[in-house]
Amino acid sequence: MLKFSKQIILIAIILFTIPVFSQNKKALQEKKEQIEKDIKYTNKLLKQTKKNKEKSLAYLKVLGTQLKNREELLQMLNIEISFIEKQIEKTTIKIVENRTTIEEKQKELIKLEQDYAKMIYYAYKNKHSFDSWVFIFSSKSFNQAYKRLKYLKQYTQHRKMQAEIITRTKEQITKEIADLENQKINLQKDKENKKALIGSKKIEVKELEAQKTDKKTLIKNLKKSESRFKKELQKQQLVAKELDEKIRKIIEEEIKKARAKEKKGNKEGFALTPEAKILSDNFLENKGVLPWPLDKGIIVQGFGKQQHEIFKNIETYNNGIDIATDKGAKVRAVFDGKVSRIFLIKGEGKVILINHGEYFSVYSGLTEISVQMGEKIYSKQEIGTIMTDENKQKTHLHFEIWKNYEKQNPSHWLYKAH
Numbered sequence: 143m144l145k146f147s148k149q150i151i152l153i154a155i156i157l158f159t160i161p162v163f164s165q166n167k168k169a170l171q172e173k174k175e176q177i178e179k180d181i182k183y184t185n186k187l188l189k190q191t192k193k194n195k196e197k198s199l200a201y202l203k204v205l206g207t208q209l210k211n212r213e214e215l216l217q218m219l220n221i222e223i224s225f226i227e228k229q230i231e232k233t234t235i236k237i238v239e240n241r242t243t244i245e246e247k248q249k250e251l252i253k254l255e256q257d258y259a260k261m262i263y264y265a266y267k268n269k270h271s272f273d274s275w276v277f278i279f280s281s282k283s284f285n286q287a288y289k290r291l292k293y294l295k296q297y298t299q300h301r302k303m304q305a306e307i308i309t310r311t312k313e314q315i316t317k318e319i320a321d322l323e324n325q326k327i328n329l330q331k332d333k334e335n336k337k338a339l340i341g342s343k344k345i346e347v348k349e350l351e352a353q354k355t356d357k358k359t360l361i362k363n364l365k366k367s368e369s370r371f372k373k374e375l376q377k378q379q380l381v382a383k384e385l386d387e388k389i390r391k392i393i394e395e396e397i398k399k400a401r402a403k404e405k406k407g408n409k410e411g412f413a414l415t416p417e418a419k420i421l422s423d424n425f426l427e428n429k430g431v432l433p434w435p436l437d438k439g440i441i442v443q444g445f446g447k448q449q450h451e452i453f454k455n456i457e458t459y460n461n462g463i464d465i466a467t468d469k470g471a472k473v474r475a476v477f478d479g480k481v482s483r484i485f486l487i488k489g490e491g492k493v494i495l496i497n498h499g500e501y502f503s504v505y506s507g508l509t510e511i512s513v514q515m516g517e518k519i520y521s522k523q524e525i526g527t528i529m530t531d532e533n534k535q536k537t538h539l540h541f542e543i544w545k546n547y548e549k550q551n552p553s554h555w556l557y558k559a560h
Contacts, residue, residue, distance in 0.1 A: 170218060176558070177215045184208040184440055187466050187537075199371070200536035202364070202451050203442035204466050205357055212350045219343045226336045233329045240322045244315060251311045258304045364452050371452065379458070381490050385540075386461055389504060392483045392495055393547060414499055422499025425477050432476045432555050433522050435505055435541050439467040441559065442538065445551040462504065462542030463552045463559075469537050471528045473505050475519045476556070484511055490540075491529040504542035 187204050364371065414422060443464040450456040479498040486492050492508040496519055509529035513519060530537040543550040553559040 170221070174215065174218045174222070177211050177218065180440055181208065181211050181215065183438060184211065187440070187468075199364070199374075199451065200442075200466070200531075200534055200538065202357070202360055203464070204440070205353060205360070206451060207440050207442050207466075209350065209353055209357065212346055212353070216343065216346050216350065219339055219346065223336060223339050223343070226332050226339065230329060230332050230336065233325055233332065237322060237325050237329065240318060240325065244318050244322065247311060247315050247318070251308065251315065254304065254308050254311065258301075258308060261301060261304065361452050372456075375450070375453075375456065375458070377489075381487055382459075382461060385487055385490075385493065385504075385506060388483075388485060388487075388493075389495065389502070389542070389544065390547060393502060393544060396482060396497060397546070418499045420499075421478065422501060425479075425498040425501045428477065429555050431557050433474070434465075434556050434559070435473055435476050435503075436465055436467045436471055436528070436539060437474070438471065439465040439539065441553065442466045445549075445553060461549050462540055465539045465541060467528055467537055467539060469528075469530045471537070471539075472524045473508055473526045473528055473539060475521060475523050475525055476503050477521050479503070479519050481513050481515055481517045481519060481525075484513075484515055492526065494525055496525075500546055502542075502544040504540075504544070506540040506542070507538055 184204060184207060188201065188208065441463050443460055445460055445463055447457055447459050450458055473494075475496055477496075477498050479496040481494060482497045482502065483495045484492065485495075487506065490507060492511055493504065493506040494508065494511065494513065496503045496505075505525065507529050508526040510527040511525070512527075513523075513525045519525065528537055528539055541552050543552045543555055
């Protein structure tokens with residue numbers, strides 16, 4: 143039933159999207175290119191973690207993201223194919239209509255040319271026996287002469303007008319024939335594009351099915367080690383709790399220092415200096431467009447409560463997001479600020495906490511640090527190197543954003559992260 147509902151939703155999306163596709167074609171193309179880029183990058187990460195994939199939850203997380211990207215790409219390919227089909231249909235109808243119009247105008251041109259030829263032939267045949275001046279001066283009255291003069295003038299204008307109509311009709315037919323040829327060329331291109339898209343879709347479906355099978359097999363194998371993974375999960379929850387407590391403690395200390403400095407009794411949050419207030423406001427203004435903390439990466443675990451990848455009866459909670467990346471990748475600050483703390487979480491690497499007024503950004507899972515406590519930091523400045531856990535085949539940055547004591551969803555802050 144759920145699968146059927148999803149199909150209905152997908153059809154509804156396609157039907158709704160097609161009428162406005164021409165307006166959003168550029169945006170959809172950009173999105174499609176980004177998904178294809180993510181799939182290519184994710185394949186690279188999967189190859190890096192494939193060595194011990196039987197024991198690797200990291201591989202499973204990356205694979206889950208890859209499947210999601212492929213499903214989204216298939217939806218976009220379906221939309222694009224549907225649009226091209228409608229475009230082909232419209233162009234085909236237009237070609238038929240234009241061909242009919244051209245044929246009618248060609249018939250009209252033949253008739254015009256025939257009438258004009260008759261007119262010229264009649265004038266030529268009678269030019270010796272008929273003199274216009276004699277015709278005028280043989281009038282019985284001035285009024286009749288005037289009418290004959292007017293008639294001859296109208297006759298001359300009519301001939302000229304007929305010639306102009308023939309010329310214009312010929313030019314119009316030539317133009318419409320050229321347009322028709324262009325439409326035929328565009329139609330052929332659309333048909334080739336459709337064929338290419340269908341080919342891409344077949345490849346994606348094949349890859350998707352193969353990776354779904356890979357995921358099922360992996361989950362089946364991982365379930366055999368249920369006790370080990372549950373212990374690992376408990377350990378991760380303890381690590382998350384330790385990180386959470388340390389961040390809260392640091393923020394509390396920062397708030398106390400700010401209040402003491404400003405001599406204000408604000409118990410809710412920071413007593414911001416004018417400079418810190420500007421920094422905080424600027425950070426807020428950049429919500430949704432903050433640079434990523436890594437040059438390359440994909441989100442493999444989102445913010446908030448989630449069902450476990452393997453054990454569906456277990457729920458996990460993530461205070462931030464986890465981003466898979468390359469080994470040795472450089473971590474960078476997402477905004478201007480000051481390094482509040484650098485500390486270590488045993489087994490999980492080093493953590494940097496940067497202050498942005500009343501906001502904080504947290505970078506966890508680093509092996510090397512290239513900044514110092516109290517140092518002023520600028521947006522996109524490198525602050526350290528990501529750690530790789532060789533046993534887990536895991537190269538993940540854990541990233542969080544806080545506003546005072548309130549955890550934020552980083553995907554809502556980073557550029558095109560959701």
